[in-house]
Amino acid sequence: MSGHSGELRILSVYGQGEGPLAVDGHDTLFAASELEALSSLSADHSVAKSLNCSVRLVRLEELTGHQGGRKGRPGVLCGKVVPNNANMIAHMRRTHSGEKPYKCDQCTKRFSLKGTLNRHMMNHSGKITRKSAAAHRHYLLCPVCLRTQESLSCHLRRVCMKDKTPPQILEVVEKAKKDVCDLLKNGRAFSYAVLKQIVSSPNPLEGLIEELKYHHLFVTGVPPPLPIGNPRLVTETLSECPGEAPGETEPSDVESCGSNELFQCRQEKTYTKDKMVKAKDLGILKKHSADHPLLKRFADYLKNDYENAKYQQEVDTVSRYLYFADPTEPSLKFVNDREKLRDFLGQQAKAGYKAQTSGNYIKCLKRFLEFHLTRTGLRQDDGELYKQCTLYLSFLTSSQSVLSKQASKEIVQKSHALSFDKSQPTPRECLAVLDKGEGDLVKIMNQLDDSSSSSLSRTECIFVLYYLEAIVILRHCQQPCVVQSMKVKEWLERKHADDDSIVFVKDHKTAAHFVVSIVLSKKEEAWFEKYYTKVRPQLLAGERKRKRDEQDEKDGDDFFFVSSRGKPINNAAGDLIKLQQKCNVPQVSSQVVRRVFETAANRLDDPQKKAVSDYLGHSGTTADRHYRMKSLESIVIAAGLLKKLQRQKKSSAGPSGEGTRQEALGEGTSPQSVESSSHGDHCALPQPSLRQLVIDLERIPEGNDKVKFHEAFKSLLENHPVTLSGQIPKVRIRRDTSEANQRKLYTHWAQKQLEMRVKHTREQFNRRRPTKERVDTWVKKQGWKCKAANISTEVVENWAPSGSEDRIMDNKRIQTLVKTQDWKGLHITQFEEKGDGIITTRTFKKGEVVCDYHGPVVSGKEGENIHKNTTGKETGYIFFFRNSKGQPMCIDAHSDRCHCHPDKRTFGRLVNHSKKNSNIKPLHCVVDKHGEMKDVILFIATKELPVGEEVLFDY
Numbered sequence: 001m002s003g004h005s006g007e008l009r010i011l012s013v014y015g016q017g018e019g020p021l022a023v024d025g026h027d028t029l030f031a032a033s034e035l036e037a038l039s040s041l042s043a044d045h046s047v048a049k050s051l052n053c054s055v056r057l058v059r060l061e062e063l064t065g066h067q068g069g070r071k072g073r074p075g076v077l078c079g080k081v082v083p084n085n086a087n088m089i090a091h092m093r094r095t096h097s098g099e100k101p102y103k104c105d106q107c108t109k110r111f112s113l114k115g116t117l118n119r120h121m122m123n124h125s126g127k128i129t130r131k132s133a134a135a136h137r138h139y140l141l142c143p144v145c146l147r148t149q150e151s152l153s154c155h156l157r158r159v160c161m162k163d164k165t166p167p168q169i170l171e172v173v174e175k176a177k178k179d180v181c182d183l184l185k186n187g188r189a190f191s192y193a194v195l196k197q198i199v200s201s202p203n204p205l206e207g208l209i210e211e212l213k214y215h216h217l218f219v220t221g222v223p224p225p226l227p228i229g230n231p232r233l234v235t236e237t238l239s240e241c242p243g244e245a246p247g248e249t250e251p252s253d254v255e256s257c258g259s260n261e262l263f264q265c266r267q268e269k270t271y272t273k274d275k276m277v278k279a280k281d282l283g284i285l286k287k288h289s290a291d292h293p294l295l296k297r298f299a300d301y302l303k304n305d306y307e308n309a310k311y312q313q314e315v316d317t318v319s320r321y322l323y324f325a326d327p328t329e330p331s332l333k334f335v336n337d338r339e340k341l342r343d344f345l346g347q348q349a350k351a352g353y354k355a356q357t358s359g360n361y362i363k364c365l366k367r368f369l370e371f372h373l374t375r376t377g378l379r380q381d382d383g384e385l386y387k388q389c390t391l392y393l394s395f396l397t398s399s400q401s402v403l404s405k406q407a408s409k410e411i412v413q414k415s416h417a418l419s420f421d422k423s424q425p426t427p428r429e430c431l432a433v434l435d436k437g438e439g440d441l442v443k444i445m446n447q448l449d450d451s452s453s454s455s456l457s458r459t460e461c462i463f464v465l466y467y468l469e470a471i472v473i474l475r476h477c478q479q480p481c482v483v484q485s486m487k488v489k490e491w492l493e494r495k496h497a498d499d500d501s502i503v504f505v506k507d508h509k510t511a512a513h514f515v516v517s518i519v520l521s522k523k524e525e526a527w528f529e530k531y532y533t534k535v536r537p538q539l540l541a542g543e544r545k546r547k548r549d550e551q552d553e554k555d556g557d558d559f560f561f562v563s564s565r566g567k568p569i570n571n572a573a574g575d576l577i578k579l580q581q582k583c584n585v586p587q588v589s590s591q592v593v594r595r596v597f598e599t600a601a602n603r604l605d606d607p608q609k610k611a612v613s614d615y616l617g618h619s620g621t622t623a624d625r626h627y628r629m630k631s632l633e634s635i636v637i638a639a640g641l642l643k644k645l646q647r648q649k650k651s652s653a654g655p656s657g658e659g660t661r662q663e664a665l666g667e668g669t670s671p672q673s674v675e676s677s678s679h680g681d682h683c684a685l686p687q688p689s690l691r692q693l694v695i696d697l698e699r700i701p702e703g704n705d706k707v708k709f710h711e712a713f714k715s716l717l718e719n720h721p722v723t724l725s726g727q728i729p730k731v732r733i734r735r736d737t738s739e740a741n742q743r744k745l746y747t748h749w750a751q752k753q754l755e756m757r758v759k760h761t762r763e764q765f766n767r768r769r770p771t772k773e774r775v776d777t778w779v780k781k782q783g784w785k786c787k788a789a790n791i792s793t794e795v796v797e798n799w800a801p802s803g804s805e806d807r808i809m810d811n812k813r814i815q816t817l818v819k820t821q822d823w824k825g826l827h828i829t830q831f832e833e834k835g836d837g838i839i840t841t842r843t844f845k846k847g848e849v850v851c852d853y854h855g856p857v858v859s860g861k862e863g864e865n866i867h868k869n870t871t872g873k874e875t876g877y878i879f880f881f882r883n884s885k886g887q888p889m890c891i892d893a894h895s896d897r898c899h900c901h902p903d904k905r906t907f908g909r910l911v912n913h914s915k916k917n918s919n920i921k922p923l924h925c926v927v928d929k930h931g932e933m934k935d936v937i938l939f940i941a942t943k944e945l946p947v948g949e950e951v952l953f954d955y
């Protein structure tokens, strides 16, 4: 570009109303003479006027001063409209010439803006002027990228909220300003107590981040949570019994109710319903269509990757939040607005949701984001959104930790309140529906026996279904989702223990990570069997007729409990309510029942309490520990204890409210008395509280009962002594011996037999420590009806040599080892001065047989001859001893390989000598080999031998 001095150049022309005009003048050079007129302001305006636009004129000498536009791009300038020529010149100088006109008179620095100079001057003066303080307030935090910005509005407009409207940006700026003020006012002081609490919390870092956030300070670079290793495990943890968070029932959907349409019961307005209505009013229940691709893909992910049967519930949860965040359509944009989540949680709190429920929402949202971060192409498609999602994920994690703390607080408060709640129902009241409905159930069951009318009406079928569900929930204190998860296979594979049968439900969705066991009495088992063989097929058959129309729905073939539509039942809690309404008894939820029995279990001693707690699955024990306790016997014992607690009679107390121990434990309570006591208005009857009963129980001396039990047990043993293979005396026999102690007699007898079996097993392995597998195999061979592991664990874990030395060779294992020379735990190694020797590869206990001195047994004389005739390497391998008749004998092991084991070097002949450090001793024994007595020299450990020790004996 060449120019003449005095030329003016029209840099750009901005039209008014028609957009930018690409007029020639944009790049046209005007001759100085022609532009004489344009060199003044008026000329500038006149051009503008004629073109109906704004024109900028720049003198070429000014342009040549900076050699082009900003960042070295010649001729490309900012296109800014300035009001007049003077301002234009100032603008050009400041912005495009690289010149910095404002100089600090205290140092050499120059600044292009006066405001920047002013701020710089503060460094010298140490004072903040009114003007500069105002400038400082502009350092606001961008809530999206979490960076402080000199001009937030400008930053949002250009970067983080490019697609938002000015009012939306203004709103964010105003909020940021408010936050800064709040930070200055309240955010700078930290409470020592709070910090201490955070530091001692299980996740101090998370707590700290949250606390900083509370103070309007943000931590950047927080990594997103690690990818989930075991989706299945996480699924189980996340979906704790859907629809039943501890302490409340919050159906996943407003519309959801019982699994069936039976009993036209009036729907009572419950607390839960109130809550749902409120939630609906507050707008937190609306959701997007599940057909939206975003939600559909998430559903597929949950269904396939997590094998989450209840995936729709989780999708709905996410959908509700997405709707709240943006009712127009589901999107990931919600990650740009953290305030929205706070609003949502606030609304949930207003509707009366518990912190745990809100926590569940956050869990689902996290999973939704994890899905997008790990399973979609979000990173490649939209890097910025991907980044926002990771930041939001950590925000969710922090929010979750706050909610979980609040949730535990709520649970503790609630259980504390409940433990002192005298209006809590008694155990008997909890079971009122079972008592009241039993008559009808028996009638229906009898009807099934009658071959002429084996088909039930649909209502009758449903009644049986509901009643059996109620047995599992109320009598066996299981969560409704256990009922929903029980499979046919699990029913068919139930185990029998004496009169009881145990159903193991494996794939349930409770928070507990172990198999749920349900101990059914003989009567209950018979009902369940009739349901399975006669009622369930009717329910399934009803469905088959309709199936053609509903191909896509899952059918109930695998599930034990099926609805009248032949589907797996989906709301056992709702079914229970319906049954209670039908039987006209007060509604008691599964949660209340479990709590009542937990409280009632307080009266038990610690091991019993633990057994009940484990049975109920309340203890939070690890799976490992739980499986160990779960021998059939222990499950049955725990179930028996629970039953005992359930038999607590409701109101047999005298005027003082005191009942007898027997009454309190329900012993001798006849079904009739239960029936009569459960009729009428429960609340009208005088109630001794459970607490009172527990106190009464404690007042009664135990001693007398103990004596009675021991007498009963002695009497039982007279006719049914404990034997290794004997059967536990039948319930009838135990009842005849002592009605009150029949269960305890069972336990005690089983315990004695177990002890006897362990002792007997130990004897089989008394001189060589066995492996667990070996004991298991041996126990299985005995044909005892017990779990081999119960015995082998006991034998192996506490193994020590036992029995007299005279009888060691009675031990079959030792006999086998002598014969096979297959001694384990030893290794041949070389020693510099001694030649070969033996070291241990496992520990040996004092008294354990280490190996034998193997070789042909010859007379002493023969031995001496061999000794004389052997030279060199073969000397020193003859073991002299006296046999049981006192005759001199010897074992000739001069040959490196014996005839019977030509493939192996036997250990005994390689044991070296030491007088001082000997750790084994030889023991002469005799073994009967097909009627012929054979001498054996065993080596017995004289002290504990650690691994790697040389085996030595004093020659």
Ligand SMILES: C[S@@+](CC[C@H](N)C(=O)[O-])C[C@H]1O[C@@H](n2cnc3c(N)ncnc32)[C@H](O)[C@@H]1O
Pocket: 833, 834, 835, 836, 837, 875, 876, 877, 909, 910, 911, 912, 913, 914
């Ligand atoms: C029964 S054998 C022991 C195995 C022998 N070390 C080998 O290599 O076959 C006995 C012979 O081992 C050697 N021996 C045993 N104990 C020893 C010791 N403490 N020091 C040196 N040599 C020893 C002697 O040569 C002895 O005659």
